[in-house]
Amino acid sequence: MAQAIEVSDLDIYYGDFLAVQGVSMAIRPRSVTAFIGPSGCGKSTFLRTLNRMHEVIPGAKVRGTVTIGGQDIYASAVDPVAVRRKIGMVFQRPNPFPTMSIYDNVLAGARLNSRRLSRSEADTIVERSLSGANLWNEVKDRLGKPGMGLSGGQQQRLCIARAIAVSPEVLLMDEPCSALDPISTSAIEDLIHELKKDYTIVIVTHNMQQAARVSDETGFFNLKAAGEPGHLVEFDATEQMFTKPSLPETEAYISGRFG
Template sequence: MNELSLAAVAAPPVRLGNLSAGFADRSVLRQITVEAPAGRVLAIVGPSGCGKSTVLRCINRLHELDEGAFVSGDVSIGAFSAYSPRADVIALRRRVGMVFQRPTPFVTLSVFDNVASGLRAQRRSLPPSELEGLVELALQRAGLWREVVDRLFGSAMALSGGQQQRLCIARALAVQPDVLLLDEPTASLDPMGTQRIEELLYDLRDTVTVIMVTHNMQQAARISDVTAFLLDGRVVECAPTRQLFTTPTDARTEAYITGRFG
């Protein structure tokens, strides 16, 4: 397989409008309105239990799968309204990749087959040469190609934790999503693995819109373009990252980012 050039593609903005969510006996999100700029990184920060992960699960409509769950408001990805009565949920999830806190490679599959799994599900008649090219492209975009090129057909579980997480990102990128959701993607990694994931997310700008949940204030400051601070299910403040971290407009934001609570 040959090296492929990575041409930039248009990425859409993601807008949440008056988004509320929760369960029959409690609210988790309360009229969230926030925008992730096209082709940039939005970091969502806030104390445990404030609703950060629920935001991600609402974007790709996983939240509603839980018993007793409710959602109101809207999520739009470019011109596509995720909660329109005519919305195709399967098509939505093809446009929105998700990576979880702990690496979740398919344990019985090789490195190659992990990345190829989504492609095979979407395009059953994909020629082998095209499949190989798309797998290589995804591994390149995830910064993993050179590390695994000689063991593509070995077990994914033989990779380090950081490599497994980048493999999961490659798997999500393989189907060329418009949006990538990441829920604490470096929480279980060592500093070197964390650095590589952060460099990868920085390099993905322009090609995909990234929305990342993190507890790590330094991480948000390093790699995000916009940061939203959530507290008790509400957006307290959302602003360009440098502005939010240096001149927040709300005293609660300043208290959180300086470590006085949370």
């Protein structure tokens, strides 16, 4: 089930360095939220705090709260691995496991997270996930072939299938189209529209036109100067953000005067 996300006064540190400061926002379930802003402003760092992926870097820590489905994911009793099972991640470059077939790529997370699957259970998960990623009809006759043999756009959809195979509540996407051609980008954007019926989706993008096309709400991140922490400047409905932003700083970025 898709879940709402509530972030309150979140500061993100790497050691003593404050990377992102004072972020608060509410993300609706079954919606697409896009984060935009210039390079280095902390939007990808913030995205990774939503499933505690930033913690793979030594010294990473947060202050503040992130509540997903009513649970504080940073509470002391919460296992970060359990958080990542519920909150899937799709990265900038497609990353299917190179030694695995298409079939085994889809099942990789499900096999890691659950009891031993019967063949019929595995078949059901593979078909459901590939269908959910709009890839089933393209690969159903070559499931035993290497996932790396697919095109770039197909590989990214395979990674999305792998993410949804474990039935997450939230999907995080960090610039999922930046390495793709325009046709593949269009396919991923169409897929995002379909997936939001079942998932809460949060996407980082450098492409403002993409944010305008796919998202319901948009958050604009920026930083005051090099070495300063990134911060959330404005968060609003995407149509409002791109037609009548509340702050001059947002309007300057969207109009291309900086960034």
